[in-house]
Amino acid sequence: MPKHRYRSGDTIVLKSRVLGSIQPQGSGRIMSALPEAQGLVRYRVRFEHENFDRSISQDDIDTTASSPRTREPQGASPRDGTSSWINPNAIRTRK
Template sequence: MSRSSYRVGDMIVLKSGLTRTAKADKRCRIASILPNDHGHVQYRVQFTGENFERRITEDDIDIGESPRRASLEAAAKADDAEPWLKFSGIRMGK
C-alpha cells in the first residue's frame, strides 16, 4: 500500500482533462484523505469556486505542478517558523 504524499489543506494542481473546461482553474485544496482503494491513495478535494467536493486518486495530481510535502516541510524549517500553539504555555487550573 502506498502512503499519501499530501495532507489536508494542501493546495494541489490536477492533470489536464479532469476539469470540464480547458480554461478552468486546476488548483484545488485537499479536504480529506480517504481510505486506500486497492493500493491507490484517494483524496476529497474542493475548488475555490465550488461548494462541493470531488473524489480523486493520487494519479490525478500533476506532480510537476504541485509541491511535494517534503519540500513544504523543508521550507517551513528554513524559515525557522514556530508553531502557533505552544503546549508549554498552556496552564491548567484546578
Template sequence: MSRSSYKVGDMIVLKSGLTRTAKADKRCRIASILPNDHGHVQYRVQFTGENFERRITEDDIDIGESPRRASLEAAAKADDAEPWLKFSGIRMGK
C-alpha cells in the same frame, strides 16, 4: 500499499482533462485523505469556485505543477504519531 504524499490543506494541480473545460482552473485544495483503494491513495478535493468536493486518486495529480508536497520526513513522523486512544488514560470504576 502506497502512502499519501500530500496532506490536508495542500494546494495541488490536476492533470489536464479532469476538469470540465480546458480553460477551467485545475488548482484545488485537499479537503481530506481517504482510505487506500487497492493500493491507490485517494483524496477529496475542492475547487475554490465550487461548493462540493470531488474524489480523486494520486494518479490524477500533476506532480510537476503541484507547488507543495509533504516531505518524506513528515510522512515518517505521521507513522510515528501516537494513537488517538491511550489505554493508560482510561480509568475503570470499581
C-alpha cells in the same frame, strides 16, 4: 502499499483532461486523505469556484505543478504554547 504524498491543506492542480469536459478550473485544496481503495490513494479535494468536494486519485494530480507542504519536525509547533487549541467563541450550547 502506496503512500499519501499530500495532506490536508495542500494545494494541488489536476493533470489536463483527467475529468474530460467537467474539468475544474484552477487549483484545489486537499480537504482530507481518504482510505486506500483497490490499491489507489485518494483524496477529498475542493476546487476554486466550487462548493462541493471531489474524490481525486493521487495519479490524477499533476506532481510538477503541485507540491506538498514541507512537514514540520516532530515536536515543532507553530503555537507559542500559551493559547489553547479550543476556541471558546466557537462553542455553542443548547438553551
